[in-house]
Amino acid sequence: MVGFSASVSSSSSSWNSGTLVFPTVITNEGNGYNPSTGIFTAPVGGTYVFFVNVQSYERQYIYVDIMLNGSTKVRTMAYSYSSSLDYYDAGPNLVVLSIQKGDRVWIKRYSGSGYYNDGPMTTFSGFLIHM
Template structure:
């Protein structure tokens, strides 16, 4: 009887120890879960902080990108404007050089269309225009107006009847630039005269009779004898 009671007491003691061990194990598990929950909360907080930082960083990058983009656009626009200004300046410089170097086509030639008699002081009009580059010769007045500054050459040719005399001058604004005497020594002989003149734009050139020297028809014109007035810009 005593032995049975002793064994029961020992069994009771062992069971108490087992229960205590289980309780201690449960307490440990609870502590572990509690610690894990704490760590999980800390992890969630860290995740939220990282997300907030990521959002802030993305916003900052976007703002910087916009700022840099605007700055780059402004710099590109300034560079484009400067480039256009530089090109315009270079074009103007090249145009000025071209204007200084390039000699435009200025030339004319006209002739009489019939025999004529002339008197002193008369401007000889050559009505038939052979060419008129630059459109500076007026076939109605017989006068040429210089379109640009430069060196010009003018030539006259007259065919006179036998024993007739003609003195003409190539005039520039009423100033004689050349005076030539034509005399019909042979059969309707043709002679020439010329001059070179450095002129400015707007000056007027014509052929004027300085002395007829004879009466009646002096200048003879036909298909084989052309009386002409010509001129050309040779250098600007």
Template sequence: MSGTVCCSFSSVFVILNILLCILFVKHSESQLIYESDKEDCDLRERIMKIEEENIRLRQEFERNKILVTFSATAKNDEKQTIRGPNEIVVYKNVLINVGNGYDPTTGIFTVPVSGNYVFFFAVEVQENKHLSIYLSVNNNIIAEALAGKIKDSFNTGSNMVSLFVRKNDRVFIRSHPGNSLTLDIRFTGNSFSGFLHSLT
């Protein structure tokens, strides 16, 4: 009888051990699933925060984006007569003026924001005429374009520069300081353009 009881206790002990092992395994599996789900949730949350930050940065960039560009030419049906040196060439035919820096009544581009700008300018002269023009910043000569004399034909000259200018600097095109000719600025071969390339 006692042997039977011992055997029964042994069987119960074995069964309990098996049940405990099963519970431990189930618990471990549940723990792993929980930890995996938690890591997945944490990862998703981090990704959502990164996406939200990217959206915020894009919106901030769009709000703070600064665009400055202008382009103007002489008119085909209206002329400006240059009669001497240091006369500002006035390009009245405005093609674009984002930032409102260019004034078609004076021919002067007033820099709305400091930065690196690119400027392009061109001169066109009638047959048997020649003219040098200068890009000036606050009356300081920066670069020249020359249209030489050609018999019985128009001629053009152009130049392009990239430079740093400060807010409220005045950029314009003027005739050569030694010019003694009288000639007409007319037609779209005469042009003045610029745009903000970068803020630094």
């Protein structure tokens, strides 16, 4: 069995580059996810589902990509704005990928900045569905 779920540990109003690291591990069957780097390395080849949810930080927008070995596979975005109440938007997306043992999957910023976390809201998950 291979599957993981992880979340960010706090909100950030200024994150604006590179890999989004999800240091709070909820589950990590097969030990493919590295909470220090934010990268999942496939312990076995097969068909996987990967899911990301990013929650925008107040009055900001954020676009993130699910990356496979440096190639963008899907993108999502979240935009929050201020009215009489602050509005926080969620940006979910998922992708089904056929990958080989040792392939790497991670979440990378495309545009915008910041993310919000009030409990496990900004998350990254993946699981093997077929070998």
